[in-house]
Amino acid sequence: MNILDDLNSQQRQAVTADLGQVLVLAGPGSGKTRVLTLRVAYLILTLGVRPANILAVTFTNKAAREMENRLTRLLGEKIQGVWLGTFHATCARILRRESNLLPFNSSFVIFDADDQENLVKRTLKDLNIDDKLYRPASMLSAISQAKNNLVLPSAYPTRSYRDEIVSRVYKRYQELLQICNAVDFDDLLLWAVRLLEENPPVKEKYSHRFEHVLVDEFQDTNMAQYRLLQHLCEFHGNLFVVGDEDQSIYRWRGADYKNVLRFEDDYPDSQKILLEQNYRSTQNVLDAARAVIDRNQYRTPKQLFSERGAGDKIVLYEAVDDHAEAAYVADAIQQLISAGKARGGDMAVMYRTNAQSRLLEEAFLRAGMAYRLVGAQRFYGRREVKDMIAYLRLVQNPADEVSLGRVINVPPRGIGDKTLVALQLAARQAGASAGEVLIDLAAKGPDSPFAKAFGGRGATVLADFGGLLAGWGEVEASLTLPALFDRIVSDTVYREYIEDESEEGQDRWGNVEELRLLAYEYQERGLSAFLENLALVSDQDTIPERSDSPTLLTLHAAKGLEFAQVFIIGLDEGLLPHSRSGDDPEEMAEERRLFYVGLTRAKNNLYLVRAERRSTFGSFEGSESSRFIDDIPEGLIRHLGENYRERRASSSSWELPARWESARLAPSAPPPDSSKKIERRYRPAMHVRHPVWGDGIVLNSAIRDGEEEVDVHFESVGFKRLLASLAKLELI
DNA sequence: GCGTTACATATTTTT
DNA sequence: TATGTAACGC
Numbered sequence: 008m009n010i011l012d013d014l015n016s017q018q019r020q021a022v023t024a025d026l027g028q029v030l031v032l033a034g035p036g037s038g039k040t041r042v043l044t045l046r047v048a049y050l051i052l053t054l055g056v057r058p059a060n061i062l063a064v065t066f067t068n069k070a071a072r073e074m075e076n077r078l079t080r081l082l083g084e085k086i087q088g089v090w091l092g093t094f095h096a097t098c099a100r101i102l103r104r105e106s107n108l109l110p111f112n113s114s115f116v117i118f119d120a121d122d123q124e125n126l127v128k129r130t131l132k133d134l135n136i137d138d139k140l141y142r143p144a145s146m147l148s149a150i151s152q153a154k155n156n157l158v159l160p161s162a163y164p165t166r167s168y169r170d171e172i173v174s175r176v177y178k179r180y181q182e183l184l185q186i187c188n189a190v191d192f193d194d195l196l197l198w199a200v201r202l203l204e205e206n207p208p209v210k211e212k213y214s215h216r217f218e219h220v221l222v223d224e225f226q227d228t229n230m231a232q233y234r235l236l237q238h239l240c241e242f243h244g245n246l247f248v249v250g251d252e253d254q255s256i257y258r259w260r261g262a263d264y265k266n267v268l269r270f271e272d273d274y275p276d277s278q279k280i281l282l283e284q285n286y287r288s289t290q291n292v293l294d295a296a297r298a299v300i301d302r303n304q305y306r307t308p309k310q311l312f313s314e315r316g317a318g319d320k321i322v323l324y325e326a327v328d329d330h331a332e333a334a335y336v337a338d339a340i341q342q343l344i345s346a347g348k349a350r351g352g353d354m355a356v357m358y359r360t361n362a363q364s365r366l367l368e369e370a371f372l373r374a375g376m377a378y379r380l381v382g383a384q385r386f387y388g389r390r391e392v393k394d395m396i397a398y399l400r401l402v403q404n405p406a407d408e409v410s411l412g413r414v415i416n417v418p419p420r421g422i423g424d425k426t427l428v429a430l431q432l433a434a435r436q437a438g439a440s441a442g443e444v445l446i447d448l449a450a451k452g453p454d455s456p457f458a459k460a461f462g463g464r465g466a467t468v469l470a471d472f473g474g475l476l477a478g479w480g481e482v483e484a485s486l487t488l489p490a491l492f493d494r495i496v497s498d499t500v501y502r503e504y505i506e507d508e509s510e511e512g513q514d515r516w517g518n519v520e521e522l523r524l525l526a527y528e529y530q531e532r533g534l535s536a537f538l539e540n541l542a543l544v545s546d547q548d549t550i551p552e553r554s555d556s557p558t559l560l561t562l563h564a565a566k567g568l569e570f571a572q573v574f575i576i577g578l579d580e581g582l583l584p585h586s587r588s589g590d591d592p593e594e595m596a597e598e599r600r601l602f603y604v605g606l607t608r609a610k611n612n613l614y615l616v617r618a619e620r621r622s623t624f625g626s627f628e629g630s631e632s633s634r635f636i637d638d639i640p641e642g643l644i645r646h647l648g649e650n651y652r653e654r655r656a657s658s659s660s661w662e663l664p665a666r667w668e669s670a671r672l673a674p675s676a677p678p679p680d681s682s683k684k685i686e687r688r689y690r691p692a693m694h695v696r697h698p699v700w701g702d703g704i705v706l707n708s709a710i711r712d713g714e715e716e717v718d719v720h721f722e723s724v725g726f727k728r729l730l731a732s733l734a735k736l737e738l739i
Numbered sequence: 740g741c742g743t744t745a746c747a748t749a750t751t752t753t754t
Numbered sequence: 755t756a757t758g759t760a761a762c763g764c
Contacts, residue, residue: 067753093753094754256751561752562751564751566753585751623749
């Protein structure tokens with residue numbers, strides 16, 4: 008069997024493992040995708056399993072596509088029928104098939120993060136809850152967490168007053184989703200699990216069908232996904248999962264690497280196979296990575312080894328400040344390129360937070376160097392793109408009030424807040440969807456029973472909009488998708504609305520055209536397939552694959568990628584590990600894994616970079632070296648930078664061009680004149696009144712940077728820190 | 740409905 | 755620092 012020829016013994020053991028439950032723990036660069044793909048090929052070619060009886064799930068479209076390509080190369084036509092896709096896409100597929108058993112119909116739309124936020128805001132308004140005290144983002148994360156753990160609104164625990172609020176918001180949020188004939192990302196999983204649990208025949212159908220279930224990145228599964236897998240493989244019991252606890256970096260999205268341990272508990276007869284040979288990195292890189300990750304608990308220790316030799320030492324560069332840090336990176340990369348030691352596309356700069364990319368970009372720009380920034384502004388997040396998608400969604404699903412709210416007055420057609428609220432009210436009372444009311448208004452005009460609910464002008468403009476909607480609905484079946492798209496653009500005069508003389512306007516229209524191009528590809532499959540893909544495809548998929556420029560990206564975005572030269576910047580306490588991880592050991596362990604993921608992206612060289620001082624929100628502060636650096640054995644490191652000037656002077660290496668010093672910003676302005684003393688106007692225990700927050704008591708007051716900062720406890724909102732010069736505080 | 744201003748806020752973001 | 759947003763006034 009030639010597909011097994013190039014495998015090492017561990018890989019071969021995994022690919023040809025006996026049926027039943029198999030857990031493959033695959034270190035970075037150990038060929039896990041290869042093993043997964045070959046396992047599918049092995050099932051089909053050697054064991055004669057029919058493709059339609061195989062389900063393979065991944066987390067990203069990219070991973071799914073990658074697998075599909077490799078399988079096609081191996082199997083050709085024989086891959087036809089394999090269910091291969093992301094968790095979410097797989098669930099959506101099942102839900103559409105079984106929608107008669109669910110509280111929404113098969114034209115349901117999938118709400119993305121943006122839509123969710125809109126809906127939660129509306130929920131809060133509905134329930135008269137202060138969105139300052141109960142932030143939509145925090146409500147959503149609580150709801151998401153509940154869904155990931157399969158907790159329904161009725162079962163939401165109410166241990167505190169806050170829980171009580173969340174519970175009410177969760178409940179109402181779900182009702183609104185249902186009114187909109189929509190589901191959110193988490194619902195796709197949750198509903199799929201409920202569908203299987205509450206309808207035994209359905210579960211039987213799918214679990215009979217899927218003789219083999221295979222899973223990629225298993226360490227990133229949450230409770231809902233884990234349960235789903237259990238149900239789907241219940242009948243045949245063939246569950247093949249591949250993952251690496253050490254690369255679990257999505258805890259905050261509900262992922263629980265402990266599912267790896269759970270798997271072994273739940274399936275005591277399962278086989279466990281470790282892939283420990285690394286084909287990517289030099290031994291020095293692996294040794295450093297291992298030193299870092301070995302400090303984590305609850306994991307299977309692995310002995311990663313490489314046959315690529317020790318390689319170069321890891322460079323640790325300590326810059327004087329964050330500007331110098333960025334300048335060093337840009338310079339070092341330029342030197343590498345001009346010395347012919349690397350190509351731009353071989354290099355990446357990784358950081359903990361997106362904000363860190365700004366200084367890098369500036370440094371690259373100043374040096375006249377091209378770069379590729381991952382995850383900056385998202386194509387699908389652009390306003391004009393979202394607008395067009397909202398129109399299309401309304402055609403498919405007129406009940407979608409979030410999309411309706413988005414575009415009913417875009418371009419402006421005189422439908423304000425009041426009219427919109429009246430419309431929703433009328434719809435609720437009639438037990439109809441907002442879209443139906445609009446269409447009825449358009450058809451019957453003043454004779455419509457709804458006309459009375461609005462002022463004369465309101466009824467007219469709403470009817471006009473309803474007319475548009477109804478018109479699109481009629482032609483949807485007969486027009487191709489791009490034709491429908493054009494019709495909407497022309498009916499709404501959308502181009503004239505966004506395209507002005509400015510470059511920005513041109514860009515905007517360009518984005519709309521790009522979306523139309525995408526619609527063109529969906530001529531055959533139609534509107535609903537198009538919308539589903541838009542919802543389930545991530546922005547990562549829109550990144551151009553090929554480029555010969557260095558890549559700038561977050562550590563999260565780097566997972567699964569590899570580069571010859573890797574720079575990791577910001578190795579300071581507070582940034583990596585991030586201060587938000589606080590003293591929670593689980594969070595700290597995740598920060599460590601994140602660093603580990605970054606380290607193991609490197610094939611040849613690693614550059615760890617930090618700054619003695621960096622500016623955070625305006626103020627300039629000294630920073631401590633990251634604790635993770637201390638974990639790397641001294642013998643693997645070569646020191647450069649601020650603290651090591653002597654060594655630098657004695658070495659004639661290219662890592663430190665003299666130029667970088669001049670690349671730093673001009674000396675900063677002299678410190679604010681401290682001679683002009685500022686008097687403290689507020690003292691503890693003073694009673695004050697704020698125009699917004701009302702009455703409060705001064706807790707403390709201090710002069711900082713020539714400004715008086717006052718800490719006040721308000722009766723309405725609690726603790727606030729204010730600038731005396733800005734806040735209009737009144738003594739009472 | 741639009742532009743201005745004041746102010747709060749500031750991780751990561753596979754789907 | 756710089757950015758987004760929410761309330762305010764026209």
